[in-house]
Amino acid sequence: MQEPLDPSAREHLQPLLHDVILCVTAPAFTASPRDGQLTGARVDGFYDHDRRLLHTLRLLVDGREPEPIGVQPLGPDRVKFTAVHRYTRDGTDDPSVIVERTRTAGGEELLTVRNTGTQTRRLGLSLTAATDLVAVADVKRGYRGPAVPCTAGPLSLSWVSGEQHARVEVVSGPEPEVSAGREEGTLAWRAVVLPGNSGWAVRLTVTGGTDTAPLGHPVAPRTPAPWAEPTVRGDVRLVELVRRGLQDLDALRLADPLRADTGGPEDQFVAAGCPWYLTLFGRDSIWAARMMLPLGTGLARGTLWALARRQGTEHHLFREEAPGRILHELRPADAEHGHGLRLPSRYYGSVDATPLFVTLLVDAWNWGMPDADVDALLPAAERAMDWVRQSCRRDEHGLLRYHSRSGGLRHQSWKDSADAVRDAEGRHVSPPLAVCEVQGYAYEAAVGLAGLLEHRGRHGQAAELRDWAGSLRKRFAELFWIQAASGPASRYPAVAVGEKGQPVTGAASNMGHLLSTGIIDAAGSKDVAAWLAAPGLSSGWGLRSRSAEVPGFNPFSYHGGAVWTHDTAIAVHGLCSTGHRREALVLAEGLLDASMHFDHRMPELYGGETREPASPPPLPYPATCRPQGWSAASGVALLTALLGLRPDAARRVLTIDPAHPAPLLVEGLVLAGHTLDVEVTAAGEGKCSGLPAGWRVENG
Incomplete structure (x- = not known):
C-alpha cells in the first residue's frame, strides 16, 4: 500500500500556476517550470487520469544543469525547452552546445544535444527521475507524497505503490546505464562524443496508471473533434481568439x-x-x-x-x-x-x-x-x-x-x-x-x-x-x-x-x-x-x-x-440579444x-x-x-x-442581427448539418448563404 501523506504538508497551499507550462491531451497532461527541469516542486510532473506518474525528471550535463534560454509552445499538447551548456575556456560567450527537450502531454520526451561548434565535445549526461504517484487532488491542496521506491530494468525505471504504477523507458537512441536508489533512479550516458556540427538524441516515454481503472471514467477520444473549424476574416483579435x-x-x-x-x-x-x-x-x-x-x-x-x-x-x-x-x-x-x-x-x-x-x-x-x-x-x-x-x-x-x-x-x-x-x-x-x-x-x-x-x-x-x-x-x-x-x-x-x-x-x-x-x-x-x-x-x-x-x-x-x-x-x-450593442x-x-x-x-x-x-x-x-x-x-x-445569430427550429428561421462595428466574414458555420457563410458588411448589414432547405433569414 502507498504510504500516508506527510502530515506536515497540511500547512501547504495550492500551487500557483501563472508561470507553469501546461501541455494537455486529455486525460493526460504535463506541468513544467519554464526551464523544463522537473524537480518535484509544486505541480511539476507527467499526469494521466488524475494521477501524477512522475514528478522529477532532472537533466545534468557534466554534472551541472544547462542554462535555460527559452521555452517555445508547439501547440496545446507539446512544448520545447531550450538551454545551453557553456565552457569557460572557449574564449567566447557564444554557446556551442545546445540542449533541447521537447515534452509531450501524452507522456513522451525527446532530448536532443547539438554541437554547433567545430571542435569535438565529450559530455556526460544524466536524467534523474522520481515520483510520489499521488492523485491530482492531493497536488492541488499542496501535498507531496513520500517518494515511491524505484526499480531499475533494461532501458527503464519503474515505480509501484499499491495499485498505482509508473515507468520511464528509453525507446530510441543510445542505451543508458540504469541505476536505482530508494527514492529515485538515474538514466546515464557517461561518454557522449559529439564531433563538430553533430547531434545526439534519445526518446523517452512515461507510462503508468491504476491497475483497476474505474468503470466508466472518461477516456481519450479515438475520432476527430465533433465540430467544424470555421474560417474567420476581419478583426485579427477575434480571428486569433477563435483559432487558439x-x-x-x-x-x-x-x-x-x-x-x-x-x-x-x-x-x-x-x-x-x-x-x-x-x-x-x-x-x-x-x-x-x-x-x-x-x-x-x-x-x-x-x-x-x-x-x-x-x-x-x-x-x-x-x-x-x-x-x-x-x-x-x-x-x-x-x-x-x-x-x-x-x-x-x-x-x-x-x-x-x-x-x-x-x-x-x-x-x-x-x-x-x-x-x-x-x-x-x-x-x-x-x-x-x-x-x-x-x-x-x-x-x-x-x-x-x-x-x-x-x-x-x-x-x-x-x-x-x-x-x-x-x-x-x-x-x-x-x-x-x-x-x-x-x-x-x-x-x-x-x-x-x-x-x-x-x-x-x-x-x-x-x-x-x-x-x-x-x-x-x-x-x-x-x-x-x-x-x-x-x-x-x-x-x-x-x-x-x-x-x-x-x-x-x-x-x-x-x-x-x-x-x-x-x-x-x-x-x-x-x-x-x-x-x-x-x-x-x-x-x-x-x-x-x-x-x-x-x-x-x-x-x-x-x-x-x-x-x-x-x-x-x-x-x-x-447584451447583444437584448439590443444593448x-x-x-x-x-x-x-x-x-x-x-x-x-x-x-x-x-x-x-x-x-x-x-x-x-x-x-x-x-x-x-x-x-x-x-x-x-x-x-x-x-x-x-x-x-x-x-447576432439566433436560430428558431420551430419556425425554421435564422435571425442575423450584427453588433460588430466592422466588416466580418465567417465561413464554415453549421446549421442543421448544412455549412453556412455569414457576412457583416461595412454598412453593418448581415448576409447569409448556404441555409438548409426550408429555412429563411430574418434581420433583427
Whole structure:
C-alpha cells in the first residue's frame, strides 16, 4: 500500500500556476517550470487520469544543469525547452552546445544535444527521475507524497505503490546505464562524443496508471473533434481568439466509454480545464457545448449523453444525488480537496447543471440536432425539469435554491468558492441561497422545453411549463430587485436571495447571465446593461465578478473581483440579444484587447484591475487553469454574439442581427448539418448563404 501523506504538508497551499507550462491531451497532461527541469516542486510532473506518474525528471550535463534560454509552445499538447551548456575556456560567450527537450502531454520526451561548434565535445549526461504517484487532488491542496521506491530494468525505471504504477523507458537512441536508489533512479550516458556540427538524441516515454481503472471514467477520444473549424476574416483579435480556443478545446476533448453503440459516433465532451478539472463537469461541459453550437451539434449530443447516462436516480446524501439531478463532477475516486472538502467520485453538488442540461438540449434542437437524438434525450430533459420544479416546490418562496452539507461544496452555483457570495458590506453570506442567474436558467429551461414539447404536439405539458415559468418570473421580479442609492441605474438584481427572502446587496457579474434567459423584461434589461458597462463592473479588460465600488472587492479574488473570460462572453451575448450593442461592445472590446496580452489563449480568469491609458497588461489569476473549457469556447460565443445569430427550429428561421462595428466574414458555420457563410458588411448589414432547405433569414 502507498504510504500516508506527510502530515506536515497540511500547512501547504495550492500551487500557483501563472508561470507553469501546461501541455494537455486529455486525460493526460504535463506541468513544467519554464526551464523544463522537473524537480518535484509544486505541480511539476507527467499526469494521466488524475494521477501524477512522475514528478522529477532532472537533466545534468557534466554534472551541472544547462542554462535555460527559452521555452517555445508547439501547440496545446507539446512544448520545447531550450538551454545551453557553456565552457569557460572557449574564449567566447557564444554557446556551442545546445540542449533541447521537447515534452509531450501524452507522456513522451525527446532530448536532443547539438554541437554547433567545430571542435569535438565529450559530455556526460544524466536524467534523474522520481515520483510520489499521488492523485491530482492531493497536488492541488499542496501535498507531496513520500517518494515511491524505484526499480531499475533494461532501458527503464519503474515505480509501484499499491495499485498505482509508473515507468520511464528509453525507446530510441543510445542505451543508458540504469541505476536505482530508494527514492529515485538515474538514466546515464557517461561518454557522449559529439564531433563538430553533430547531434545526439534519445526518446523517452512515461507510462503508468491504476491497475483497476474505474468503470466508466472518461477516456481519450479515438475520432476527430465533433465540430467544424470555421474560417474567420476581419478583426485579427477575434480571428486569433477563435483559432487558439479551438486548438485548446481539441486538446481538452474526452469520450464517454459507456456508449453501448460502438457503430455510432463517440460521445465526446470537453473537460472543464487543466490541470485541476480534466474530467466531465456538468456545468462547465454544458456551457462549452452551448457556446460551440454554431459549429455543429455533435459536441452537444456527446455532452448530453455523457451526462444523461449519469443522471441521478436515487437520493444519496454524500453524493448529493437526487432523481433527475445532473452530475457536477466525475473523478476516478473519492478525494479530499482540502479545507474540509471531501467529495465522492460521482458528485451532484451543483444547482445550475440541471436546468442548463435542459437548455442545452433545447439550444441543440434549435441549431438543428437530428430529431432522433432530440427525442432520445427528451426523457432525460423532462426528468431534469422535474427535479427543478420539485426543488422549487419545496422552497418557501418557490425559488431554485441550494443547501450545503458538511464536507460538500458550500456554494453550488458557478461561483462556488467558499467566499463567493458577499453583500454590499463585504460580509460573507452563507447558504441556503437562491442565486439570481440560476432562476434565469430555470425560467429559460422551462420556456425552451415548453416550445420543444409543443412542437412535438404535447400542448398540455407545454402550457403547464409556461404557466410555471410565468410564476417564477413574477417571483423573481418581487424578490430580486434592489433599489440603488447611487449608480448607473436606479436598481439592480440581487446576487441572491436568502432563506427568509432577504436579497443580498452589492452589484456583481451574475446579473449578466440573466439577459438572454428572458426572466427580466425590457426595462430590467436596460438597467442591467447600464450596470454591466459602468466602471464598477467593467474593468476595461472585461467584466469583473464583483463591483470595484463595494467593500470586499479584490481584483485577484477568485469570485470577488477577478475577470472571468466566459462570464464576460455570456454577458456580451446577453447584451447583444437584448439590443444593448453599445454596452456589449464596451465588454467585448475589453476582452479582445486582453486576449492580445495572453497570446489569445485566454486563462480561466485574470486580474480585475482598472484599465488606464498607460496601464500595464492584465495578469492571470495566479492559480488559473489554462487551457480551460468555457474560456476556450468563449471566442466562438463572442463571434456568435457579434454576428447576432439566433436560430428558431420551430419556425425554421435564422435571425442575423450584427453588433460588430466592422466588416466580418465567417465561413464554415453549421446549421442543421448544412455549412453556412455569414457576412457583416461595412454598412453593418448581415448576409447569409448556404441555409438548409426550408429555412429563411430574418434581420433583427
